[in-house]
Amino acid sequence: MQKGKTFIVSGPSGVGKSTVLRLLLDRKPDIYFSVSSTTRDPRPGEIDGIHYHFLGMDTFQERIANDDFLEYAEYVGNFYGTPKKNIDLAMNRGQDVILDIEIQGAIQVTSKRPEVVRIFIAPPSWSELERRLTERGTDSADKIQKRLVRAKVEFQTAHTYDYFVINDSVESAVRELTAIITAEHCKPTERMALINSRP
Numbered sequence: 151m152q153k154g155k156t157f158i159v160s161g162p163s164g165v166g167k168s169t170v171l172r173l174l175l176d177r178k179p180d181i182y183f184s185v186s187s188t189t190r191d192p193r194p195g196e197i198d199g200i201h202y203h204f205l206g207m208d209t210f211q212e213r214i215a216n217d218d219f220l221e222y223a224e225y226v227g228n229f230y231g232t233p234k235k236n237i238d239l240a241m242n243r244g245q246d247v248i249l250d251i252e253i254q255g256a257i258q259v260t261s262k263r264p265e266v267v268r269i270f271i272a273p274p275s276w277s278e279l280e281r282r283l284t285e286r287g288t289d290s291a292d293k294i295q296k297r298l299v300r301a302k303v304e305f306q307t308a309h310t311y312d313y314f315v316i317n318d319s320v321e322s323a324v325r326e327l328t329a330i331i332t333a334e335h336c337k338p339t340e341r342m343a344l345i346n347s348r349p
Contacts, residue, residue, distance in 0.1 A: 162301030
């Protein structure tokens with residue numbers, strides 16, 4: 151059995167990562183989506199263990215001390231972390247894994263596991279990103295501006311990623327993500343290893 155691959159998906163807040171990934175996972179239910187831990191409060195409709203593992207700050211700090219996270223980072227006043235145990239179990243079962251994490255976390259993961267595939271999702275324009283953040287209705291005007299400033303900083307690192315997807319429509323973004331995953335499994339080293347493992 152071939153071991154699964156890990157795909158990091160990053161992009162600015164409001165770019166539509168959650169919507170794109172939800173549709174991708176509906177169409178490819180064999181992919182394991184890593185549920186992050188966070189110290190932020192749940193948004194309306196979010197369920198613990200499905201959208202995030204919601205933790206108190208003390209518990210989060212204990213997990214850091216126990217080296218339970220593949221990565222963790224602070225983002226706009228809250229901490230986010232990726233538990234590594236379930237990721238490793240899924241990959242060993244042959245499942246591909248998707249991590250929805252921001253730039254700092256992606257750098258941490260890549261430094262530990264350079265074989266990960268990094269995908270940056272960008273908005274079609276800055277005005278569209280501002281519109282999406284505003285229409286989401288979850289942040290104050292001040293927080294939206296902070297997110298836009300943060301987005302421009304994140305955009306400056308996009309060239310370090312392996313792939314760049316523009317989310318001008320959810321359908322096209324999902325098609326491109328699916329194509330990337332397929333292409334990564336067609337690399338010569340993986341295909342040759344697969345042939346050589348067969349009797």
